[in-house]
Amino acid sequence: MKPDEIRRVVLEELSNIAPETDPAGIDPGADLREALDIDSMDFLNFITALHKRLGAAIPETDYPKLFTIDDAVDYLASKRGLGRPG
Amino acid sequence: MGTFSMPSLGADMEAGTLVEWLKHPGDRVERGDIVAVVETQKGAIEVEVFEAGVIDRLLVEPGTTVPVGTPMALVRGPGEEAIEAPAPELVSAEAAAAPAPSVHPAPPPSAPAAEAPGRPRASPAARRFARERGLDLVGMTGTGPGGAVVSADIERSAASPAPAPHPTRGLDLAEMRRAIAAAMARSKREIPHYYLSTTIDLTRAHAYLERINAERQPADRLLLPVLQLKAVALALRRMPEFNGFHTADGFQPGTGIHVGTAIAIRGGGLATPAIHDTDRLSLDALMAHLRDLVARTRVGRLRSSELSDATITVTSLGDRGVESVFGVIYPPQVAIVGFGKPVERPWVAEGRVVIRLLTTTTLAADHRVSDGHKGGLFLAEIDRHLQEPEKL
Numbered sequence: 306m307k308p309d310e311i312r313r314v315v316l317e318e319l320s321n322i323a324p325e326t327d328p329a330g331i332d333p334g335a336d337l338r339e340a341l342d343i344d345s346m347d348f349l350n351f352i353t354a355l356h357k358r359l360g361a362a363i364p365e366t367d368y369p370k371l372f373t374i375d376d377a378v379d380y381l382a383s384k385r386g387l388g389r390p391g
Numbered sequence: 392m393g394t395f396s397m398p399s400l401g402a403d404m405e406a407g408t409l410v411e412w413l414k415h416p417g418d419r420v421e422r423g424d425i426v427a428v429v430e431t432q433k434g435a436i437e438v439e440v441f442e443a444g445v446i447d448r449l450l451v452e453p454g455t456t457v458p459v460g461t462p463m464a465l466v467r468g469p470g471e472e473a474i475e476a477p478a479p480e481l482v483s484a485e486a487a488a489a490p491a492p493s494v495h496p497a498p499p500p501s502a503p504a505a506e507a508p509g510r511p512r513a514s515p516a517a518r519r520f521a522r523e524r525g526l527d528l529v530g531m532t533g534t535g536p537g538g539a540v541v542s543a544d545i546e547r548s549a550a551s552p553a554p555a556p557h558p559t560r561g562l563d564l565a566e567m568r569r570a571i572a573a574a575m576a577r578s579k580r581e582i583p584h585y586y587l588s589t590t591i592d593l594t595r596a597h598a599y600l601e602r603i604n605a606e607r608q609p610a611d612r613l614l615l616p617v618l619q620l621k622a623v624a625l626a627l628r629r630m631p632e633f634n635g636f637h638t639a640d641g642f643q644p645g646t647g648i649h650v651g652t653a654i655a656i657r658g659g660g661l662a663t664p665a666i667h668d669t670d671r672l673s674l675d676a677l678m679a680h681l682r683d684l685v686a687r688t689r690v691g692r693l694r695s696s697e698l699s700d701a702t703i704t705v706t707s708l709g710d711r712g713v714e715s716v717f718g719v720i721y722p723p724q725v726a727i728v729g730f731g732k733p734v735e736r737p738w739v740a741e742g743r744v745v746i747r748l749l750t751t752t753t754l755a756a757d758h759r760v761s762d763g764h765k766g767g768l769f770l771a772e773i774d775r776h777l778q779e780p781e782k783l
Contacts, residue, residue, distance in 0.1 A: 325657055338711060342657050345614050345709045346685045353609040365604045365612065 306359070312378045318354040319374075322347050333374040355381065392471060393442050394462040400431055400698040401574065407431045408456040409463065418446045420466065425694065427463065432570035433662055433698060434562045434691025444468045562691035567660040578722050582637070583758040586717050587766045591774045592740075593733050593748045599780035616652070616707040617677045619730050621783045622776035623705050624648045624670035630769040632761045633726040633754075634702045642725065642760045651701025651721065652681065654688040662688045663721055665701035674783060708732050715751035725757035728773070 319328035323341045331340040338348060352363050352371070361384045363371070371377040397407050410428040414420055425437040426446075447465040451457055578584075596618050604612040627634040627648050635645040648670040651663040664687075666672070666680045687693055704721050707730040714734060718727035731751040738747035752773065754766050776783060 323657060344655070344711070345616070346682065349609065349612060349614060350682075356609045363609060365601065 306382070308378055308382050311359070311381045312374070314358055315355070315374055315377050315381070318351055318358065321354065322351050328374070331374070336372050337374060337377075338372060359384075392447060393444060393466040393468060395426060395440055395464040395466055397429065397457050397459050397461045397463055398438055398695045398699060399459045400429075400433065400436055400695055401570065404431060404459060404570075406456050406458045407436075409451050409453050410435055411453050412449055412464075413437075414440075414446050414464075416446050416448050420444060420446060423696075429695070432563070432566040433693065434567070436693055436695050436698060438695040440466065442466060442468065444471070562656065562660070564656070564658060564660045567656075567662075571660065574721060575719050578719050582720050582722060582725075584720060584755050585758050585763055585766065587754045587756075587763060587770060588715060588717075589752055589767075589770045589774070590749050591752045591777055592738065593750050593777065596777050596780045597733070597748050611675075613674055613678050614681070615733070616705075616709070616730075617674050617681060618777065618780055618783055619707055620650050620652060620666065620669055620677060620681070620705055621672075621674060622773050623703070623728050624650050625776050625783070626769060626772035627703065628670055629772055630765065632765060633756060633769055635725060636702070636723040637725050637757055637760060638723055645702030647702070649700045649702045651704040651724070652684065653704060653706035653718075654685050656689055662693060662698070663701060663704050664688060664693050664697035667696070667700065703727070706730070715753055717753050718755045720755055720757060725760045726769075727755050728770075729753040729755070 316328045319337065319341060320326075323343060326341045328337070328341060331337065337343060343351070348368070352368065355361060355371075355377075356363055359381060361381055367380065370380040397409075400407070408430040410430050412427050414424070414426045420426060420440050421443050422441060423439050426440045427438045429436050429438050444466040447467040449464045451461070451463040457463065593615070596615065600613055600615060600618070631644050632642070634648055636643045647668050649665040649667050650669040651665045653661055653663050655661045664684050666677065666684070669677065672680065684693075684697070701721070701724065703724055704718065704727040706716055706718050706727065708716055710732060712732050715731040716729035718729045720727050729752070731753075733748050733750045735746055736749050737744050738749065739745075740747065752770060754770055756766050756769075
């Protein structure tokens with residue numbers, strides 16, 4: 306899966322979790338929890354959605370690697386075999 | 392024949408608007424079934440029925456605003472015959488102005504009696520409220536049934552002009568703000584709060600979560616607030632004076648431990664829906680309830696029992712935010728427990744300075760019901776449960 310496709314998925318899932326916000330409009334290097342007012346339940350739902358959609362195993366200890374949109378895209382792109390629904 | 396009435400979904404609710412019927416005459420209902428959707432200041436609420444039976448007839452039309460307690464439907468109990476009398480006319484928006492009689496079966500409410508000149512229509516709560524604030528009801532615009540002045544109108548009149556309603560979602564955030572304002576103003580007016588604070592070591596609880604979450608897919612993972620809710624619920628078993636309601640008759644202990652959990656809404660506002668029998672639920676079941684409640688709170692779709700049954704409130708600031716929160720008690724409850732953001736800090740354990748994950752835990756409680764000494768024991772009991780996460 307190409308990074309552009311991954312970014313599209315990340316933005317889509319963020320929109321689902323915080324429908325009142327515009328994830329594409331925030332700084333992709335900013336902490337998305339602050340920028341989108343996302344709490345721990347929202348963040349867990351975000352990880353759950355990425356896992357279901359991309360089949361990526363995302364252990365809890367890796368959560369800090371997904372705190373910005375750019376970091377999340379890099380992290381997911383580094384996972385092999387992405388795109389197989391888990 | 393039982394009646395299904397407009398429920399009271401909070402101390403300051405005076406009326407609600409029926410949005411739709413989800414059950415119809417002839418439908419069988421069980422206790423807890425959702426029968427209707429009612430629009431309130433807290434969004435669209437799914438209202439449950441308290442007795443099993445068969446819906447006999449509906450007394451109120453969708454779109455009608457009726458006072459709390461107004462019979463809205465008749466429910467035939469097991470073995471009861473259907474009423475053969477001609478069906479009464481449905482209460483419509485025009486006819487619903489006067490409070491319905493409390494006896495049943497209910498005839499349609501009569502037209503509102505003409506008010507004496509110079510005495511505006513107003514609910515008793517609104518009259519009391521206006522008196523307390525030194526406001527005159529004459530000339531005030533009422534938004535209650537039949538143009539009656541209700542507490543919210545007094546609030547509006549006393550405060551600056553209300554912001555325009557927020558049109559998104561099923562939630563009117565301006566209305567919700569007014570409901571919060573009314574409840575919190577009443578709390579600060581009536582409840583003599585006392586406040587306690589202590590530091591709880593979360594290192595064990597956090598390690599426990601890390602251990603079990605490592606083996607789970609994201610959809611099955613647990614969050615810290617679930618452990619906190621369970622710890623509070625278990626502590627309440629031994630400290631019943633913090634679980635229940637303060638009424639005109641004094642303290643009424645809760646019939647169960649139904650912990651209300653504060654859920655913030657992006658853009659402002661919050662709700663504190665109850666998780667029924669929190670002390671009897673497994674951590675997994677609690678997590679499922681919490682996930683569901685957060686989702687429904689944010690789209691404005693809670694159930695009536697979730698809004699009216701909480702016997703205490705817990706507010707947890709999560710991993711962002713600040714280190715401590717001193718809550719305002721939600722009347723008629725008598726306590727609120729607050730958990731601050733967990734932070735790593737130097738801590739002395741067994742004679743050595745070590746790094747531990749700590750949370751400032753607070754209690755605001757009603758001095759009419761308990762004292763600081765008991766409050767301290769309550770916080771200590773919560774601490775004790777959080778040190779044994781595997782037993783939660």
